[in-house]
Amino acid sequence: MTARTYHAHRDDAIVVDAVEVGAALRDDAAPALLDSVISLSTAGLESYFYTGWRPELVDLMVIAAAVEYCDLSVRRPSWGWARSFDLRVAVHDLARWEDEAVGEALEDALTFLTGDQWAVSFVQRERDIERVGQGTLGFDVRDRIIVPYSDGIDSRAVSALVEEAEGGGLVRVRLGTKGADRRSRDPRERRFMSVPYHVRLDSRQRVESTARSRGFKFAVITGIAACLANVGRIIVTESGQGALGPILATLGQAYPDYRVHPAFTRCIEKLFAALTGKRIRYEYPRIWSTKGETIKAAAALASPPSWSSTRSCWQNSRQVAFAGERRQCGICAACMLRRLSMQAAGIAEPASNYIWEDLSASDVASGAVAGFALMTKALQEHAVAGVLHLDHLAALAGSAIHRRAIARVARETAEALSIAPEDAEAKIHDLLARHRIEWLRFQSSLGQDSFVAKLAEVSPWPR
Structure with missing residues (x-):
């Protein structure tokens, strides 16, 4: 599989060095320094390497952290999508990482996932990370x-x-x-x-939200x-x-x-x-x-899980705090899908779980809890985006205009799951039809005058 990258060029690559403090940097390289910008947690490492030290897996954690640094610290272009990265990482086992099959698999995975271009190279670490955890939790297990x-x-x-x-x-x-x-x-x-590593980026450095x-x-x-x-x-x-x-x-x-x-x-x-x-x-x-079907199936178990402490919201705690308590926003796409799905499963949640307590309100702003002082244009835009995303999925059900796009996704999914493309396409259409039923019932429960129904009514997605 090959990702469709948009408008990135190797000549414009952003150079990043994830190397040890004091190591020489390449010209114009952004320093994602180990034990400084990228740090490993001793407790986290101990909870992973409980039966023996695997330096190549520690290296992979560091690579993941370096990728996160690249992704979050470089804004995507205003025209196009893709960026190009030239990333160099210090590793314990240089020979293993320089193996052609390993490097190709790594770059293919990153390119396919992000839509960016990646060139990843490696340099030998000068100082090994102190080994932790060997054998400290040795016991007989039946992990499967x-x-x-x-x-x-x-x-x-x-x-x-x-x-x-x-x-x-x-x-x-x-x-x-x-x-x-x-x-x-x-x-x-x-x-x-x-997660046993951390990437330190302050709010000024964390510029990309995708x-x-x-x-x-x-x-x-x-x-x-x-x-x-x-x-x-x-x-x-x-x-x-x-x-x-x-x-x-x-x-x-x-x-x-x-x-x-x-x-x-x-x-x-x-x-x-x-x-x-x-x-x-x-x-x-x-x-x-x-x-909704997944929640309903779990709720029907003899010992069902509790939902009260679960979170779905994309917003951070500071954006959706009220009266000293952390809530969920209730209007982003993740929250909207949660509320739709809980209703489909027949499970009632307290309105006070959310900043937007009332989705039946006639406009977005008036649906928030009285006294909420952190209202922003961005939060209101999240409400619009949340409704339109779920409505777009519902509009795909039975749509002749979208059949070609669904067939493409079905082919990709069928190949990955080793099933016939026609089976995958039939399953996707069936899934979308059931999503549509749940979405329309959810809208109906809020009333025709709700801001959710109004936004869905002017949705740009043809049916």
């Missing part, structure tokens, strides 16, 4: 499946469903900054507690966990709207968002096979289900 775990609904619902179906053996890998309960007496719960590199970060972290736990299966917890929606409903000049699509995780599988010789496989048990 890796599940990425966050504060989101999907990870909690799918973890419960998979555990019920498989009878245990799940290894939960934390994707957020908060670790698992450190008080747990079970050493299994002390593994993979948090953040496609997050997909690489999370795929790498779960792949590393699979290698260290000696597990070959990784469950992707996204339901259909999350996995397929971002490439079915693209906007403007934006490159399709493959962050949780199987075409991208197949690239990651190739990278791990070339780097480690280990075969891992990302599985998508809920890709043909709506989020």
